Amino acid sequence: MEKVLNYIKKHDNIIIHRHSRPDMDAIGSQIGLKEAILATYPNKKVYAVGDLNKMSYKAKMDDITDETYASALVIIVDVAVSHLVSDDRYKLAKELIIIDHHTNPTDIECDYFYQRSEYTSACETIVEILKEGN
Known part of the structure; x- marks a missing residue:
């Protein structure tokens, strides 16, 4: 969990898939x-990308260029299988x-894989990480 927070602290550009x-x-x-x-680090640039459907009526995805990825940390949430990730630019x-x-x-080559299968949702996992950071 601390590793996740360290990756976030280290990068100014973060893209979430x-x-x-x-x-x-x-x-x-x-x-x-x-x-x-963004609430913790207001000077960081944080983007959310991916397809939308009727389940995501309140969410807004960011439109970013491929070049944005060159210096970015990508965080993939709620999936670890490559063919299911929305937007291959990760x-x-x-x-x-x-x-x-x-x-x-996971079948994705990554720098760190934080998996907590005892939780019933990715949201619970995110909350645990955020609580550790505060």
Whole structure:
């Protein structure tokens, strides 16, 4: 958990991905993490990317260029399987971490994989990390 916080502290540009066809856990963990980082570090640039559907009616995704990834930390939430990640540009990231609660292993090459399968949602996992940081 401390490693996740250290990655966040280290980077000025952060891009948060989640799975395609998002449910409320994917949207909530993605947008919740984005807003928490911005509240703690107002000078960081934090983006949320991915497809939208009717489950995400209150969420807004950011439109960013491929070049934004060159110096960015990408955080993938609520998914650890490559074919389910919304927006393949996560592969362009300078560094990549995954935060997930599912039991399956990851097939994504990443710098850090934070998996807490005892939680029923990615949102719970994000809250645990944020509580540790405060």
